[in-house]
Amino acid sequence: MERKGNFQHSEILKSQPFRLFINGEWTDGSSGKTRPVINPATEEVIVEVPDASPEDVKRAIDAAARAFRQWSRMTAYERAAILKKAADLIRERQEEIARLMTLEVGKPIKESRVEVQICAGYFEWYAEEAKRNYGDLVPQWIPGKRHWLIRQPVGVVATITPWNFPANLLARKVAPALAAGCTVISKPDHRTPLVAMAIFKCLQDAGLPPGVANLVSGDPAEISAIFFADERVRKISFTGSTRVGKLLMQQAAEQIKRLSLELGGHAPVIVFPDVDVDKAAKWTVQAKFRNNGQTCISPNRIYVHERIWDEFVARVVDYTKQLRLGNGLDESTDVGPLIDRNGLEKVERHVQDAVAKGAKVLCGGKRPEGEQFKRGFWYEPTVLVNITRDMLVSCEETFGPVMPLMPFKDKDEVIEWANDTPYGLAAYVLTYDFRTLIDVVERLETGMVGVWDFAPATFQCPFGGVKQSGFGLEGGWEGLKEYLVTKHVSIVLDY
Missing domain, CATH: 3.40.309.10 (Aldehyde Dehydrogenase; Chain A, domain 2)
Structure with a gap:
């Protein structure tokens, strides 16, 4: 993608792919359309990034659906090792990611550095939490029966994140989803996609298998409509306004699609x-x-x-x-x-x-x-x-x-x-x-x-609201449970 502007940070821009990430590959997308990322401090164009077409989004869903079969069957320890490596890489690249964040969001660099540390903390926390996805053995009341409760990944997950905390809020969704054994299509805000792309580069370099995590950027209404229309996408996690959250609830009703909504506050x-x-x-x-x-x-x-x-x-x-x-x-x-x-x-x-x-x-x-x-x-x-x-x-x-x-x-x-x-x-x-x-x-x-x-x-404790601030929790053990389904296995021993 084209780099624009006379920036002291040109080396940082050159080091990142700034493309869509689909099935383990960085791609310019099929439409050829791009969208500028603007520095809010100067109104300069930092870089042009691809706009995902409907075909690109569908390819990302295809890749996630295929990858789910393997990823969900990997042991928790195997998944944890990759997430821990990603956390280490995010920390190693803290300064680079923080400067990208300040460029596209405008926040002070000292705040950006803290956010990158928190982002790494989410990946590390859920690397460990993946190993604690325990089931239950429930006492029976009828002799000769046994009741097991097992928790399994919900499936393909789509995450939609806002611009104000582009690292923290992405990690808060993607890390527990991957830890649970889900595969992911992530859509960062089109105004601030650069940090998300840098984090996905860390996931790739950590050894994440192709298709397990995919990233698309572009028109939010068009992309979210594809997420909701595809039955393979079993859950959507969204952070944004209450107005948009209400619209997403209406769309989710058609397929009874699971939602986590972190909406407005006051x-x-x-x-x-x-x-x-x-x-x-x-x-x-x-x-x-x-x-x-x-x-x-x-x-x-x-x-x-x-x-x-x-x-x-x-x-x-x-x-x-x-x-x-x-x-x-x-x-x-x-x-x-x-x-x-x-x-x-x-x-x-x-x-x-x-x-x-x-x-x-x-x-x-x-x-x-x-x-x-x-x-x-x-x-x-x-x-x-x-x-x-x-x-x-x-x-x-x-x-x-x-x-x-x-x-x-x-x-x-x-x-x-x-x-x-x-x-x-x-x-x-x-x-x-x-x-x-x-x-x-x-x-x-x-x-x-x-x-x-x-x-x-x-990352150790649940984050979420009540009333019109949404539902669903992010962070802590509760955040992992949002990406799991509980299956009851009832066994008759003497048959």
Whole structure:
């Protein structure tokens, strides 16, 4: 594929295939069509990658279906060895993959490095978890019978991943699927396919047999429609918006196809008055502006007890103003650009709506000035107060660098506000009071709660939401079970 732009990272680009990966081979695809990958910091074209045609997607499914017969029969130890080798290669190539991530996503290089480490951690964790896919022997109630429960791979799996964490979210799906004995067709977001391709190169170099994992990039609606129409694809795992998730559920109904859906979030943060205010303010700024607010578990509604309101707000504004906005390849950058113009315009729309309805901008609230910001999708880290519940920032996921702050008086009131949303992915609680903590955590309607932890997702534990944030779990033993079916074997001994 053609490389474009005058980049210092040209050697990194030359080292990667940047093609479709089907049946163990890198291919330009049958249509000859390509799609540009844009650097959101500069709007330059990094590289052109192939658009998969319907025929390419069908070839990938064919390859996965053929490979399933062999891969599912390999021992867990054989599969684990390949996954462990892939994890080692990802770690060896950390800097290369991290720079690709910063180029196509825009996030600071220090955040990209951490994500690559987590990606490797998923492959290593599931390499070990593959060996712990235990069955059960169930006590019989009728003499002369035995009951076995065995867990087997569901079959061919399609994974659809978003742009904001292109390594982490791919590994979170692909690693457990492969560990379970499934074969995979992966479709990364067309805006950020480069990291996925680099990870698949690690899988190939680790000795993954042809057809076991395939990668296609291109039109999301066209590709997903092929996944849903093909009966050989037994399960689809999707991370994205609730709107798209609802459409996928409708398509899945035709064949009763298994789904895992990690959808939208609208995470609240509740700051109680017993906290160290400076630590809580610094924590909130770190949590909110990680990946420029473009995370599904990003704090979107920050509720602060009125007793500490003035001091907390002042310190949050001070810490926010200290953030360095710039190109993610600069080691000193704290906050990079938004992913594209649509993302930028949504942030602007939310801030303009809030201001029109009475909100006050304490810092940010506009595109930055300066030569380096003339191109790219930039918006200053923003803090808002005087928030009302009819504003877009109160009821929608902004997915950007906007922090709305709201005071509260008592615990019951703020829990009601926190739960007043159709979403239920994550929530955060800042307190040192153990009784308050237990009460609030148990009453919050979310799949995860971070207590002084703004990154609760980890490969050892399940990640998932409730309500319209989806269903199905990723991470931990629970993540492996999503790719298994339980078979009951009932045996009569004396026949």
